[in-house]
Amino acid sequence: MRQINVALVGNPNTGKTSVFNSLTGLNQKVGNYPGITVEKKEGVCKLSRMLKAHILDLPGTYSLNASSLDEDVAIKLLLNKNDKDYPDVVVVVSDIENLKRNLLLFTQIKDLGLPTILAINMADRMEKKGIRIDIEALEAKLNTKIALVSARKNLGFDKLKELISNYKMLSTESCCEITHIDSAYFENLEKAYPNQNIYKLWLIINNDVNFGDLNRNPIENKTQDFTPKSKSELKHLQQKEVIARYLFINKSLKATLTKDINAAKGLRASLDRLLIHKFWGYFIFALILLLIFQAIYNWSAFPMDLIDLGFANLSELTKQHLPDGQFTRLIAEGIIPGIGGIVIFVPQIALLFLFISLLEESGYMSRVVFLTDRIMKKFGLSGKSIVPLVSGTACAIPAVMASRNIENWKERLITILVIPFTTCSARLPVYLIIISLVIPDENLLGFLNYQGLVLFFLYFLGFGMALFSAWLLHLIMKNSKKTYFVIEMPDYKLPIFKNVVITVVDKTKSFVFGAGKIILAISIILWVLASYGPNEKFSKAEQIVNEEITAENLTLSAEEVNTKIASHKLRYSYIGYMGKAIEPVVQPLGYDWKIGIAVITSFAAREVFVGTLATIYSVGSENEETIKQRMSKEVNPVIGGKLFNFASGISLLLFYAFAMQCMSTLAVVKRETNTWKWPILQLVIMSAFAYVVSLIAFQLLK
Amino acid sequence: MSIADLKSGQKAIITDISALTIPLKLLEMGCLPGSEVEVIKINKIKDPLYLNINETYLAIRLETARDILVTTLNTSDETN
Structure with missing residues (x-):
């Protein structure tokens, strides 16, 4: 079966992910782009008996001008013909109400010379919103094919799949000319690289991305009469580009789209009045x-x-x-x-x-x-x-x-x-x-x-x-650039059941298979550490305990003897020695050496705390008890009474509230900040703070 | 006058934006010279400002709004 690459792009809040879910169903996987932590969603959709599509759901973006790493991913893929995911066809997903804004991205992608389909989502809401579109006329203006779909009602996907299958029929001509914003500049670009797509060159200069043979400096230095633009000139030109595109879009939509402005805006207004009320x-x-x-x-x-x-x-x-x-x-x-x-x-x-x-x-x-x-x-x-x-x-x-x-x-x-x-x-x-x-x-x-x-x-x-x-x-921290804040306020929508389910399944799976692997590995290591000991006190535990019992002339039931042996073994196992070593540090917080071990192993992932205690307590005991019952029976070895009482409990809760205990988080912070400085600062400051707070809490409450 | 000077519910046309301080993203979302802007009246919250620009609903901070210049529209002049 032949396979083609399809990229889904679109603004945030257009239901792009719903369209992706409708096309691929549960036939999808979520991973990461190599080296960076942007989520990569891909899936497979069967188009016909002979053809299937590998569909990549790119991060939502308003344009091809990267202002965040998410957007960067989209741009790099669309500019890099050598990428294995480089699309044969691009589907731009728009929603019906914000068509104008969504078309900005559409015209940019079209300029790259890629076969591009426009999928207008939430088409089922057209009538309610009083919107009418002359699809054929709009197709002609935009030089593309349009599919009206509704992920909610599952409508229009046959048409969309058909358009994807026939992607070779799509025009790759641009629909919106923008080189007039600075004719001389673009002419020079064209002269320097007669075989390259002009818009691609422009994006490479703007976004400062490199692809082996093509990167910014050689482009700018290639010809003598080419004067590179300063940063603010580039920014100005980018603004002119956006304005030029909107002029084209407004003109195209004016002739093809009518909107009854009196159609309901009621839901948004009344919900907003309540949900963003100052009280x-x-x-x-x-x-x-x-x-x-x-x-x-x-x-x-x-x-x-x-x-x-x-x-x-x-x-x-x-x-x-x-x-x-x-x-x-x-x-x-x-x-x-x-x-x-x-x-x-x-x-x-x-x-x-x-x-x-x-x-x-x-x-x-x-x-x-x-x-x-x-x-x-x-x-x-x-x-x-x-x-x-x-x-x-x-x-x-x-x-x-x-x-x-x-x-x-x-x-x-x-x-x-x-x-x-x-x-x-x-x-x-x-x-x-x-x-x-x-x-x-x-x-x-x-x-x-x-x-x-x-x-x-x-x-x-x-x-x-x-x-x-x-x-x-x-x-x-020193004040850097001026901050700004722009947030879209999307329409209220009833959540789509399928999307919610897929999110829940995704996240749960990533917990079970991501964190789960570490937890299981630690559990097994712990079990080994607890089941073996370095010396005779461990290997001859039964003999030693029995001798003690005889020496002290005790009469114990078989079960009591076993418990005594088990606790003796644990104490002299590898893990027992490790716990004993750190006990002086954690004792002022109200913990014993078993909790101490659990606190340390939590560094792999905090939930390991419970698994660690489960392993420590169940090792050697004949009857499986639930962890909780076992924990409530623990006695504080120093001050007596229940080990898990109000004071030590609060101390532990506070410790876990403040301590930086998760190596995966440290790793991700390192990756995001590109230095070890920040994660190490986080680790040291948070852990020290947690220790002090827990210490104070326990000493006050005990 | 700027968007920050508009009253709640008032409509205006954007005349000029300060090229260096306004993020490109705002332009991409449709905040351009010539676009119509309406300040949505929500419970007198003035910061952030809740706007309808070119049929896109978005919110920006007051300080950004000051860099977007407008002329008011007389409501009776309103057309499609």
Whole structure:
């Protein structure tokens, strides 16, 4: 079967991803562009019996003038014929209401001489919005083929696929002449490179991108009579280009599109009146956040209990049915609890992403940006930082990547630096298990669960700390370029179910297979460290314990003897020695050496904390107990009483709230800032701060 | 006068934009000389400003709005 490359490009908020989902269904994968962290979505769509299309969903962009890394990706692909994804045909996705603005990008791509199709999405809303288009006339003006589609109603995709299949019939002629904005300049360019696309040369000069044989300096230095433009001259020329394109677009649409201006604008106005109200707007935002956290806490409890029980039973079954030995124990005590420790968080992560994608799909997220800009501005951030910060509640890694949409470097850097304070989903398991151990499961005023309230407070604390440190950084860092802020306020839409599902599945999968791999590996290493010891105290544990029992003349049941042996073994295993070594450091915080180990292993990913304790506690014990029950039985070796009490619990919660404990985040920050300076500063400052706060909390509360 | 001087609900035509301070992105979104701009009246929030420019709804900060010059439209002159 023959395969062609199709690139989907379009403005943000045009439903480009919905069109992508409609074309590819679940036949898609999400990865990263090599070397950078922009998300790469690609999928396959069968066009006919003989032909299939490899479809690349490029990051949303308003034009081919790169102002962010996301846009850079789109431009580089469209300019580089040697890229393996270089498209045979480009589909520009526009929405029906913002056709004018979307056509800017369309005319630019058309100028590159690529076969280009215009897909107008949300066509089902035309009538309601009072819009009429003379498609044939517009096709003639734009020198292209147009498909009216609706991802929501799943209409028009047969036509679109047909147009893609017949891409060779499409004209590659430009539709909008722009060289008149500086005729002499473009003529010289043409003279220097008679075989190159003029517009491509212009984009290379503007965006300063290089492709082996073609890069900016040789282009500018090739001919004597070619005078390179200064930066501000280039900027001025770019503005002239945009204006020239809009003139053409306005003229084309005037003849082909009619709009009844009296058609409903009511929904936007009335929802806006409420959702960005100076009091109710914030109130509703706070309510939505509270709802999300209560939901994560309450709705996920039942499936989590089931998963917990299921893995405990599976481990027990494995032990019963496989012959006893090292291998069986590796499976039953290392691997199965390790996988269980990953799967158990799927319900919570899925729920969180369900909410985040609903907020984004509905258009509400932009209102949050609008509402928060005034506040964020004071902290040296912009309203745009709210999306990375809120995404940080899922995972700091995509959040750091999401900050790429902030054009101003200082704002972006501050956002990146403070994101790890927001409560990511990996902290959630740690919070949940500790909260359920030390906070009573009772209700305030009969309906507000104390445990849920504490969780809400922790999220609030993380967010507050992020803002506070942003403000500090804003004061410390030198003022660079003038900041600006532009945000589109899209129409409110009912979220498309399919898109929400795909987002939830994507993010959950990336957690399970991304973070999950690390968690499983650490679980197995830990199991090995806990199952072997460096000396005779470990290998002869049974003998030693039995001798002690005889010496002290104790009468113990077989089970009590086994427990004693198990704890003796653990103490003298490799991991026991490691834990003992760091105990003096963590003791003032109310932790014992087992928690100390868990805190250290959390550096791989915070949720490893729970898995580590699970492994430490289940090693050697005959009966599989759920981790929580086991934890609640732990006794503090120094001061007695329950190890997980209110004071040590709060101390742990605060430690996890503030400490920079995730090596993946450090790696992504390094990549985004292009230096180790920032991630190392983050690590040192955050961890020291966490230690001090936890120390104070424990010493005050104990 | 600039967009920042418009009252809520008032419509105007953009006459000039300060080439060096206005981000290209704003132009690409349709904020150009000749475009019609309307300040959306929302709960008296003045910063950021909620605008309808050329059928695109967007928000910009007051300081950016000061760099976009306009002349007001008499509502009775409004045409399609």
